[in-house]
Amino acid sequence: xxxxxxxxxxxxxxxxxxxxxxxxxxxxxxxxxxxxxxxxxxxxxxxxxxxxxxxxxxxxxxxxxxxxxxxxxxxxxxxxxxxxxxxxxxxxxxxxxxxxxxxxxxxxxxxxxxxxxxxxxxxxxxxxxxxxxxxxxxxxxxxxxxxxxxxxxxxxxxxxxxxxxxxxxxxxxxxxxxxxxxxxxxxxxxxxxxxxxxxxxxxxxxxxxxxxxxxxxxxxxxxxxxxxxxxxxxxxxxxxxxxxxxxxxxxxxxxxxxxxxxxxxxxxxxxxxxxxxxxxxxxxxxxxxxxxxxxxxxxxxxxxxxxxxxxxxxxxxxxxxxxxxxxxxxxxxxxxxxxxxxxxxxxxxxxxxxxxxxxxxxxxxxxxxxxxxxxxxxxxxxxxxxxxxxxxxxxxxxxxxxxxxxxxxxxxxxxxxxxxxxxxxxxxxxxxxxxxxxxxxxxxxxxxxxxxxxxxxxxxxxxxxxxxxxxxxxxxxxxxxxxxxxxxxxxxxxxxxxxxxxxxxxxxxxxxxxxxxxxxxxxxxxxxxxxxxxxxxxxxxxxxxxxxxxxxxxxxxxxxxxxxxxxxxxxxxxxxxxxxxxxxxxxxxxxxxxxxxxxxxxxxxxxxxxxxxxxxxxxxxxxxxxxxxxxxxxxxxxxxxxxxxxxxxxxxxxxxxxxxxxxxxxxxxxxxxxxxxxxxxxxxxxxxxxxxxxxxxxxxxxxxxxxxxxxxxxxxxxxxxxxxxxxxxxxxxxxxxxxxxxxxxxxxxxxxxxxxxxxxxxxxxxxxxxxxxxxxxxxxxxxxxxxxxxxxxxxxxxxxxxxxxxxxxxxxxxxxxxxxxxxxxxxxxxxxxxxxxxxxxxxxxxxxxxxxxxxxxxxxxxxxxxxxxxxx
Numbered sequence: 001x002x003x004x005x006x007x008x009x010x011x012x013x014x015x016x017x018x019x020x021x022x023x024x025x026x027x028x029x030x031x032x033x034x035x036x037x038x039x040x041x042x043x044x045x046x047x048x049x050x051x052x053x054x055x056x057x058x059x060x061x062x063x064x065x066x067x068x069x070x071x072x073x074x075x076x077x078x079x080x081x082x083x084x085x086x087x088x089x090x091x092x093x094x095x096x097x098x099x100x101x102x103x104x105x106x107x108x109x110x111x112x113x114x115x116x117x118x119x120x121x122x123x124x125x126x127x128x129x130x131x132x133x134x135x136x137x138x139x140x141x142x143x144x145x146x147x148x149x150x151x152x153x154x155x156x157x158x159x160x161x162x163x164x165x166x167x168x169x170x171x172x173x174x175x176x177x178x179x180x181x182x183x184x185x186x187x188x189x190x191x192x193x194x195x196x197x198x199x200x201x202x203x204x205x206x207x208x209x210x211x212x213x214x215x216x217x218x219x220x221x222x223x224x225x226x227x228x229x230x231x232x233x234x235x236x237x238x239x240x241x242x243x244x245x246x247x248x249x250x251x252x253x254x255x256x257x258x259x260x261x262x263x264x265x266x267x268x269x270x271x272x273x274x275x276x277x278x279x280x281x282x283x284x285x286x287x288x289x290x291x292x293x294x295x296x297x298x299x300x301x302x303x304x305x306x307x308x309x310x311x312x313x314x315x316x317x318x319x320x321x322x323x324x325x326x327x328x329x330x331x332x333x334x335x336x337x338x339x340x341x342x343x344x345x346x347x348x349x350x351x352x353x354x355x356x357x358x359x360x361x362x363x364x365x366x367x368x369x370x371x372x373x374x375x376x377x378x379x380x381x382x383x384x385x386x387x388x389x390x391x392x393x394x395x396x397x398x399x400x401x402x403x404x405x406x407x408x409x410x411x412x413x414x415x416x417x418x419x420x421x422x423x424x425x426x427x428x429x430x431x432x433x434x435x436x437x438x439x440x441x442x443x444x445x446x447x448x449x450x451x452x453x454x455x456x457x458x459x460x461x462x463x464x465x466x467x468x469x470x471x472x473x474x475x476x477x478x479x480x481x482x483x484x485x486x487x488x489x490x491x492x493x494x495x496x497x498x499x500x501x502x503x504x505x506x507x508x509x510x511x512x513x514x515x516x517x518x519x520x521x522x523x524x525x526x527x528x529x530x531x532x533x534x535x536x537x538x539x540x541x542x543x544x545x546x547x548x549x550x551x552x553x554x555x556x557x558x559x560x561x562x563x564x565x566x567x568x569x570x571x572x573x574x575x576x577x578x579x580x581x582x583x584x585x586x587x588x589x590x591x592x593x594x595x596x597x598x599x600x601x602x603x604x605x606x607x608x609x610x611x612x613x614x615x616x617x618x619x620x621x622x623x624x625x626x627x628x629x630x631x632x633x634x635x636x637x638x639x640x641x642x643x644x645x646x647x648x649x650x651x652x653x654x655x656x657x658x659x660x661x662x663x664x665x666x667x668x669x670x671x672x673x674x675x676x677x678x679x680x681x682x683x684x685x686x687x688x689x690x691x692x693x694x695x696x697x698x699x700x701x702x703x704x705x706x707x708x709x710x711x712x713x714x715x716x717x718x719x720x721x722x723x724x725x726x727x728x729x730x731x732x733x734x735x736x737x738x739x740x741x742x743x744x745x746x747x748x749x750x751x752x753x754x755x756x757x758x759x760x761x762x763x764x765x766x767x768x769x770x771x772x773x774x775x776x777x778x779x780x781x782x783x784x785x786x787x788x789x790x791x792x793x794x795x796x797x798x799x800x801x802x803x804x805x806x807x808x809x810x811x812x813x814x815x816x817x818x819x820x821x822x823x824x825x826x827x828x829x830x831x832x833x834x835x836x837x838x839x840x841x842x843x844x845x846x847x848x849x850x851x852x853x854x855x856x857x858x859x860x861x862x863x864x865x866x867x868x869x870x871x872x
Contacts, residue, residue, distance in 0.1 A: 179195055
């Protein structure tokens with residue numbers, strides 16, 4: 001509207017001036033016609049032509065050029081107006097202003113004049129150093145203000161407008177002024193346009209702006225609009241500051257600064273070779289922001305301030321930044337900050353599916369709306385540790401060979417939210433060098449590398465779920481991973497990783513090749529899956545009292561490496577299969593181990609269970625299935641507390657031995673083979689308590705099958721009780737070692753064999769050895785029949801000082817001793833009999849002089865078959 005009024009105003013006073021000039025020319029023509037013919041040419045030579053007219057139209061002091069090919073120059077100030085021309089004189093119809101005063105620069109502009117209008121028509125207008133408190137309107141073919149000008153408002157209408165120095169539209173009052181340029185603007189020398197000290201001082205460029213001198217525009221709260229391109233060549237810079245800035249194509253040789261108190265819009269491209277600073281909503285009020293749209297921003301700058309986009313102030317503002325395409329030179333950094341007051345600013349959002357930021361690095365700091373960008377950067381910081389993080393989601397899709405998160409030089413090394421999820425998708429290697437933290441109810445962290453690996457020393461934290469995928473690489477971050485649920489998928493290996501936090505963690509990890517290694521340091525770890533086609537699997541809890549729980553498959557296909565489970569407290573296997581192709585399985589609980597019903601452990605080599613010396617006691621409960629291609633070894637706790645080792649599921653060492661070691665140094669160690677359970681080996685079964693001084697109890701309610709080796713139960717230094725159940729217990733050895741049960745060295749050891757002992761291989765024997773001192777060998781003490789069968793002989797033997805060896809059959813039971821293979825020189829068997837009569841004993845000894853079977857408390861109703869038998 002203001003522009004239309006100005007145009008209408010100019011048209012009206014120009015028409016008046018034209019009519020007056022026409023009348024004067026008509027009168028002059030009449031006078032010339034009245035002169036003698038000989039004087040007409042002389043008058044033309046003596047009287048200069050009138051080049052322009054100064055007139056007053058309302059409150060506008062107007063100069064109108066009337067002579068073509070003229071150069072009009074006006075300068076001075078309100079009290080010293082000077083107008084000169086190169087082609088003729090100036091006439092004046094304004095009272096108090098004479099042509100001579102104008103030529104001398106002594107003309108005084110009347111106080112009621114509000115506007116000075118210079119109409120150079122199609123000629124050149126120059127304004128060197130004009131200073132006024134009135135508005136200025138200049139029209140001409142070419143306008144030169146290269147020495148600067150100051151007025152209350154400036155309007156330049158020309159084909160070419162050359163500017164230089166300071167073009168100042170703040171020269172007077174009332175407090176409104178603007179600068180408008182209708183023609184092509186050239187700034188070959190440094191130029192500053194100012195309207196910043198007045199309200200709504202708009203600056204408008206209606207045609208292209210070019211030059212190499214640089215351009216600075218300070219428009220205060222006014223609007224800066226360039227309807228065409230701005231091109232600053234050479235090393236010239238561009239600096240625009242206003243209430244709102246609207247640009248349509250900008251190319252700058254030097255740096256660029258666009259600062260808007262309100263919104264900042266790029267309607268077309270911005271291209272520079274220097275740094276770019278774009279600031280929107282610097283008034284810090286409302287939701288005005290930065291909008292790039294489909295325009296591109298590009299610079300060849302390579303430094304840490306290559307592109308900076310700042311929206312809102314620390315004092316306020318909720319504006320957002322909408323990003324199109326931004327690019328820098330190699331290594332250049334792009335900073336986008338919309339945080340505002342208390343970090344309540346708007347979002348950072350990329351437009352379209354193309355790349356929003358192509359640079360060496362990106363620092364993106366946003367408000368509650370979060371960050372969503374497609375990038376191609378090498379370094380990324382998406383929030384800071386030194387200021388409050390954003391309350392919004394972070395979603396970055398990056399397409400470069402390598403990306404480091406939180407590693408921008410001289411910038412904070414953290415990326416975080418207060419209530420938002422983080423998702424980083426990277427085409428190549430992804431390195432977390434600074435901390436990466438999501439916060440808020442239900443928020444997650446997701447890191448994906450589609451062609452590379454995920455690594456780095458930075459800590460990664462999520463309040464719910466952490467998902468890391470290295471589709472064609474490894475996951476090897478050395479920082480702490482903290483999240484209640486962690487899902488890790490890799491191609492070439494996972495870990496070693498450290499799992500932190502005080503809350504229990506559930507881990508699911510799988511890799512196509514390489515291994516899986518994870519350690520939880522402070523809280524229990526539950527593993528739903530940990531599988532590797534090649535490479536070792538090692539799962540550890542290291543914090544005091546921290547359990548390791550297995551709820552799914554844990555396996556490796558590596559032909560040499562195996563699976564290791566280590567816990568600072570308990571290992572609990574609730575479900576799944578623990579397996580290796582050829583390698584070992586090692587279970588290392590500090591306290592207890594539970595292999596649940598329906599679970600399995602399969603090893604291509606050995607299975608070893610080991611508890612440390614530091615714990616007071618432990619409970620090792622094997623309810624599931626254990627199968628090893630070679631051997632199985634269980635090492636009980638060597639602490640001073642009670643230890644129980646219970647086999648409730650089948651345990652098979654098909655190519656080697658089964659060894660169960662009590663190891664206790666105090667309390668009671670109990671080994672139980674439950675009814676219906678088989679402890680089987682290809683080459684021997686050993687149950688012992690080596691060097692122990694504690695109580696050692698062995699209960700065989702199921703079966704022990706030693707295969708080609710010996711079945712050996714050996715007591716330690718303390719009291720030892722061995723019970724072979726009457727109804728379900730059996731011990732079988734097919735090798736030369738046969739079956740051997742020893743009561744150890746304790747003074748009160750008890751061996752109670754009520755089930756079946758069988759040594760069926762060649763010269764295999766059954767040897768039951770008592771304990772020196774007042775110890776007892778007790779065979780057949782229940783209502784069931786004890787059967788001792790050995791092809792190599794059966795020996796029930798006592799050590800020096802043994803008081804008694806006794807057989808105590810009960811009603812309806814009997815004892816069969818098949819000792820046909822007993823060797824000469826074996827000890828004398830003393831049988832103390834009690835209980836119900838009517839029992840038949842079949843005893844055979846091979847040497848009457850060396851073998852004597854004595855029955856005491858005999859009953860005539862008994863049937864005793866054998867030789868060298870005595871009854872007392």
